[in-house]
Amino acid sequence: MKSRDQKSQSSNDLSQFDSAEALFSNDPADLIEKIEAFPKFASRQAIAKFLTKYEIFKRILTVNGSIVECGVLHGAGLLAWAKMSSIFEPANHVRKVIGFDTFGGFPSVTGKDTQTGTFNDLKTGGLTGSNIDNVLEAVRVYDLNRPISHIPKIELVQGDLCKTAPAYLESNPHLVVSLLYLDLDLYEPTRKALEVFLPRMPKGAVIAFDELNAKIFPGETIAVMEQIGLCNLRIERFPFDSYVSYAVLD
Numbered sequence: 001m002k003s004r005d006q007k008s009q010s011s012n013d014l015s016q017f018d019s020a021e022a023l024f025s026n027d028p029a030d031l032i033e034k035i036e037a038f039p040k041f042a043s044r045q046a047i048a049k050f051l052t053k054y055e056i057f058k059r060i061l062t063v064n065g066s067i068v069e070c071g072v073l074h075g076a077g078l079l080a081w082a083k084m085s086s087i088f089e090p091a092n093h094v095r096k097v098i099g100f101d102t103f104g105g106f107p108s109v110t111g112k113d114t115q116t117g118t119f120n121d122l123k124t125g126g127l128t129g130s131n132i133d134n135v136l137e138a139v140r141v142y143d144l145n146r147p148i149s150h151i152p153k154i155e156l157v158q159g160d161l162c163k164t165a166p167a168y169l170e171s172n173p174h175l176v177v178s179l180l181y182l183d184l185d186l187y188e189p190t191r192k193a194l195e196v197f198l199p200r201m202p203k204g205a206v207i208a209f210d211e212l213n214a215k216i217f218p219g220e221t222i223a224v225m226e227q228i229g230l231c232n233l234r235i236e237r238f239p240f241d242s243y244v245s246y247a248v249l250d
Helices: 011-026 031-036 044-060 076-088 132-143 161-171 187-200 218-227
Strands: 066-070 097-101 154-158 177-182 206-209 245-248
Touching: 044 076, 044 177, 044 206, 044 245, 066 076, 066 187, 076 097, 076 132, 076 154, 076 177, 097 161, 132 154, 154 161, 161 187, 177 187, 187 218
Parallel strands: 066 097, 066 177, 097 154, 177 206
Antiparallel strands: 206 245
């Protein structure tokens, strides 16, 4: 679920966002104290989505391979995967967290996205998140306090995934993928991500879908249908998160 998408969120949700922002701004505590007290300010939806990532991460903990996140936005998911790896498997320096994003909004949008999609910014250049320098700074801060910090944990790949994913694989022929997290929203890059990375996923690996069965972004469902086939996957979800679903490969 994309924050501030007014077509899919109620007026109460939007009002809570504004109130939470004011609560955070007006709280007299030091900034670091407010960050550490994040449940005081974060919405139940945001905490639910974090718990979803935690549950998905547990399912790949014993599976060899790196985490490929397709669609970084502000870097919350990217850093969540990395920090959970640091907590639960501090010695596993070969599991990388690789984030693919344009860091400049949607590279292009096709008719399979726009014909029925209802997202309010479904256009070329739409849905811009943080720029790459901002996310890299977050990675630098993360690296200040993690085990085996001399070996890089997070990699960022900037550009149109339809071009960057094949190039990355050519430069990294050793890649094994334990988790493919699809949050690209669009048809073409989602299909390309499946085409490139699925052959690199062993049994027990997980594909996670951020917008499967979501009217606002129909392209993801269409891409999965064409590239894998919905009937070939056991697609599961968690009762506390309405958007994210996943499939364990077997």
